[in-house]
Amino acid sequence: MSAQRIVVVGAGFAGLKAVQRLERELKGELARGEVEVVVVNPHDYMLYLPLLPQVAAGVITAQSVTVPLPRAIKRAQRLPGQVVGVDLQRKVAVVRKIDENVVDLPYDRLIITAGSVTRQFDIPGLEEHGLGMKNLGEAAYLRDHVLSQLELANASTDPEERAARCSFVVVGGGYAGTETAASLELLTDAALKRFPRLDPTLVKWTLVDIAPRLMPELGQRLGEEALDLLRRRGIGVRLETGVEEVTADSVTLTDGSVIPTKTLVWTAGVTASPLVKTLGVELVRGRVKTTTDLRLDGYEDVFVLGDAAAVPDLTASPPGSALCPPTAQHATRQAVIAADNVVASLRGQPLREYKHHDLGLVVDLGGTQAVAHPLKLRLTGMLAQLVTRGYHLYALPQARTRARVVFNWILHLFGGDDFIRIGFLHGRKSETSSFEETRDYLSEEEMKQRASAAS
Structure with a gap:
């Protein structure tokens, strides 16, 4: 029996925390080869975004706001590249590796933590x-x-x-x-x-x-x-x-x-990664609509969190009437729940809802x-x-x-x-x-062509 593959898209606040949680909760399964975790990220570091203004101002060095993935990730596999499309029907993440080769990466569980990019407006110049x-x-x-x-x-x-x-x-x-x-x-x-x-x-x-x-x-x-x-x-x-x-x-x-x-x-402001547009699902304010347990509605094996996700805020009044803001605080806490829910789904256990009071x-x-x-x-x-x-x-x-x-x-x-x-x-x-490589994502037509070629 082949190992269950969990693919994590991105290694920002949410992605890195999710991988670390999976490594802890699936330690035995990973050691026995029953499960494999693959994290796809273009860089070999996690970036601590809140301190970027101090980097620009010369208060701290660029290296100081990076967390090296080789030190932070112990058992998961690292694939250096960027997920530029997701085929939900074939259960495949399309990865453009850092050598520009584009490959299909099948998954059994998918955690999308693609983050956000700078929001642009149609302003001349x-x-x-x-x-x-x-x-x-x-x-x-x-x-x-x-x-x-x-x-x-x-x-x-x-x-x-x-x-x-x-x-x-x-x-x-x-x-x-x-x-x-x-x-x-x-x-x-x-x-x-x-x-x-x-x-x-x-x-x-x-x-x-x-x-x-x-x-x-x-x-x-x-x-x-x-x-x-x-x-x-x-x-x-x-x-x-x-x-x-x-x-x-x-x-x-x-x-x-x-x-x-x-x-x-x-x-x-920011907007969700262009990756979300390749999913072909409902977006809310440009983000992927999720259930309260962080799953993509209709796809029990796909979890979306962080800046790319429109997660109902259960602390709002009434509960779920608002969305969790796209902050690092929510992203790291959503990562714990998402990782635990992935583990629960593999073991046939009930999933938890995400609820967190902003600090x-x-x-x-x-x-x-x-x-x-x-x-x-x-x-x-x-x-x-x-x-x-x-x-x-x-x-x-x-x-x-x-x-x-x-x-x-x-x-x-x-x-x-x-x-x-x-x-x-x-x-x-x-x-x-x-700088943000937003032109690298596959178009809807390119995704259809890949699906057609694969079938």
Whole structure:
């Protein structure tokens, strides 16, 4: 009798946790060869996304926010590649390996933790000129870009060019956008001492969001305190304002104003991985609709969780009337339930429903500044920063990863930044579709052709 194969798509927060849980719960079956677990991921690391703004700002190194899969995964097989399509009828995941070969990977159980990508809008010039902040490549590119703008402005004698290069626009007033603007504003402020010809008043950061409030998830009071803190630091915040057009030299906003700039950072939300569109199933707000036990409705052998899943929130009133937000907190907890349910389905046992009360949010605004809303408490300042960084250390997998982050925080606190551009991304286009590889997924027609060829 052949082994039951469990395929896990992705090794982010949800994927890695699910694999580790499966390894623990199926230790005996894995040892006897009765079950095999295969995790498909294009990189050999899990990325801790919440600290990406600090990577871009040079507070911590890129390696510090990665969890090496060879150390984190003990018994599961690792297939280096990307699942670019799923044939639910044939029970096959289509994998494009890192050598560009495309292969079919049959499964008995499938756990989809494909995550999310930057949400784009049909705004002229956005794809060509907008910079993302969703992976290590984009964070490294953004840091290089920001520092290069200061260098070029310092070398320029044209007042208009200098002003445009010293103006930075971040779109998205949520968690990611606010932290990115706050962290990089501290970077440019500290870097100015390296550029004596630059007038510090030229350097301007602007945070733009269509919503009426900044980070509404924090609640009105904390959101207003964060807004006041950013404005006192000189960061312009434009609420109830969107982007109408982006060019290489400017950003036009929906209120008609034009900001001369060479930098637009787009963090206006995320959407589920394009993989979900290859499933041919019902989507809710772009995510895969699941049952309360995290299964794909109608497919008892397929589980979907994390950012790609529309999971009913049983803590809402009434239960299930809302969806669980796509956060790392929910993803890691869904992974435990999904892995346990996969094990239960193999053993003929009943499955559990997913239910988790959100523990709150933490937002690092750089230096000693932060706002936090843990367990319904409202915190600001140094105490909020301690809670925020304590939470990140708690959430980071593996002690060696935590040690790297702490060492980087201490080194940056006492040694500052060297303001070095890495340079290896010079000449690369900035499109998020290139960095996030969203063009690599198979179309519906390509999926049909593969199914037809297989039959």
